[in-house]
Each structure stands twice: as structure tokens, then as C-alpha cells.
Amino acid sequence: MKIVKHIANLGYGSRKDVQWMFREGRITDAAGEVLYADDPVDHDTIRVDGEPLDPAPGVAILLHKPVGYTCSTKDTGRVVYDLFPPRFRERSPVLSTVGRLDRETSGLLLLTDDGGLLHRIISPKANLPKVYDATLAQDLRGDEGALFASGTLMLESEQTPLAPARLHVIDPRHAQLTLTEGRYHQVRRMFAAVGNHVDALHRSRIGGLTLDDLAPGQWRVLAKEDLHRLFEAGA
Structure with missing residues (x-):
């Protein structure tokens, strides 16, 4: 070129x-x-x-998304692209988020301009675990872990049950939930299905990647070794 x-x-x-x-x-x-x-x-x-120069095409980026930012290019409020140099919006191919975190969810977000890598990450075949730390409005009842792990939980307006998910209880109002799929607002809807409400939500891991020491709003380019770590915890 x-x-x-x-x-x-x-x-x-x-x-x-x-x-x-x-x-x-x-x-x-x-x-x-x-x-x-x-x-x-x-x-x-x-x-x-x-x-x-900024990273060459084929880049993958790990961002610590703060609360208050959306994963959109059209939102009139703060968007994750505001955390990068303005020219990043003009890149070709386009830098896209790998899935989304809603405005009130913080944590690990991946972005890439590599379509093949994006589809590999989000493919069900990748079976990548995603770990969310949830702060709840009410104490856990005690039966949520078995229900989430059963593979039978149906969310409102869904046609198929959720894949089994693993719940780790930290204390009555704090838990870690590990998913291998990514349906719309899935974590919030799962806790709503058992009569609870998520007050705060943070994604701490995807596959073998964590945020390490990145502060909210900070980002770094992933090396080949990082991509190996990303997929090592999959299928």
C-alpha cells in the first residue's frame, strides 16, 4: 500500500x-x-x-471502560471512542467494539479492526468465559447458583434457555458470574429473573485476559501473547 x-x-x-x-x-x-x-x-x-504512527491495521485493543460511556458511534452522550485520539474514529477499516457493555457497566472491553478476529471472539465455538462482578440490591436467596448452572433458565422474550453459568458468591450482596454467551443485558436480566436488581456491574475478565493495572479510561494494544492468553481459557 x-x-x-x-x-x-x-x-x-x-x-x-x-x-x-x-x-x-x-x-x-x-x-x-x-x-x-x-x-x-x-x-x-x-x-x-x-x-x-498509531497501531497498524489488524490491531486489537484492551480498554478499561468507565461507567457513563456507551459502546456506540451515534450516541449523543459520552462514548468509548472519546477515550482515544479523535483520529481513531476515522480509521479504515473501522475500529469496532467486540460486543458491548451498557452505559452503567464498567470493565474490560475489546476493540479491533480485524473482522476475522472479532468473529472468532464472539463465536459460540470460542466458548470464551466472561467474568462479571455484580453488586446487588438485595441479599441472594441461596438457590441462584443452581438455577444459573442448570441450563434451563429462560429470560423474558427469549426463545431458548441460557447456557449454564457459574455463580461465585462473595457475600450476600456481591457475586461473580461467569458466562460463555453474551445476550442483551444478560447479567442484569438473570438477576432480575430471580427477583433481584444489579446496582453495579463490572466485567473483570474475558478468556485469559484481565485488566491488570489499567485504570478506568486507560487502554493498551494487545500483543500476540495477549491473544494467546485470550483464547487459552476457551474450548
Whole structure:
């Protein structure tokens, strides 16, 4: 791919904008030497205003989503894309969230522009466990774990029962719930089905990935080793 198109596809501007950046000497190599649009250089060699390029296409990102942000590009309120440089919205291919967390749910969220990777993660065949930490409005009754694990629980308006899920009780109003599917507002609806309400919800793990030390709003690019960890806890 031509270097001008490559940089434009990363969201730095139109091809015309990028051509002007070359003319102004804003695009250099790692040593500070000015590059030209027809130079044969690698992605990792290029600097824009002295800074390395954003991740190349095929990227996967782990974000610690804060409460109050939606996984949408059209919402009029705060969206997860506000947590990245503005040019990330202009990337081609598009950077998409892998599934969604609702506005009031915090925690681990993956984003990628790799369609094959996205579908591999969300595929039922992946069987990736997703761990949610729930704070409840009322004490647990005691029978929820058996019901969630039974594979027979039907949610309102659903046509098929939920796959078995594992409940780990921390105290009467705090629990961890591990799912291998991702239906709409599933955790909240499961607790509603047993007469309870989720006051706070946080996703702490997907597959073998955790947030580690990322603070809310922080993100990092996943390495190949991270992707191996992601899938190691699946089927």
C-alpha cells in the first residue's frame, strides 16, 4: 500500500491532507530524516510530528471502560471512542467494539479492526468465559447458583434457555458470574429473573485476559501473547 494511503487510512487526514504533511516536512523516519511520499518505508519507521504512527491495521485493543460511556458511534452522550485520539474514529477499516457493555457497566472491553478476529471472539465455538462482578440490591436467596448452572433458565422474550453459568458468591450482596454467551443485558436480566436488581456491574475478565493495572479510561494494544492468553481459557 502506498504510504500516503496508509497514513490516511489511520485517520490522520484525507490523502490530500497527508500529501501536504509530506510537503511540510512533518513526516520523518525514526532518526528525524524527512520522508517523501514514494519512499519505501515500514510502518514502524514512520513518525508524524516526531511521534510514532498509531497501531497498524489488524490491531486489537484492551480498554478499561468507565461507567457513563456507551459502546456506540451515534450516541449523543459520552462514548468509548472519546477515550482515544479523535483520529481513531476515522480509521479504515473501522475500529469496532467486540460486543458491548451498557452505559452503567464498567470493565474490560475489546476493540479491533480485524473482522476475522472479532468473529472468532464472539463465536459460540470460542466458548470464551466472561467474568462479571455484580453488586446487588438485595441479599441472594441461596438457590441462584443452581438455577444459573442448570441450563434451563429462560429470560423474558427469549426463545431458548441460557447456557449454564457459574455463580461465585462473595457475600450476600456481591457475586461473580461467569458466562460463555453474551445476550442483551444478560447479567442484569438473570438477576432480575430471580427477583433481584444489579446496582453495579463490572466485567473483570474475558478468556485469559484481565485488566491488570489499567485504570478506568486507560487502554493498551494487545500483543500476540495477549491473544494467546485470550483464547487459552476457551474450548
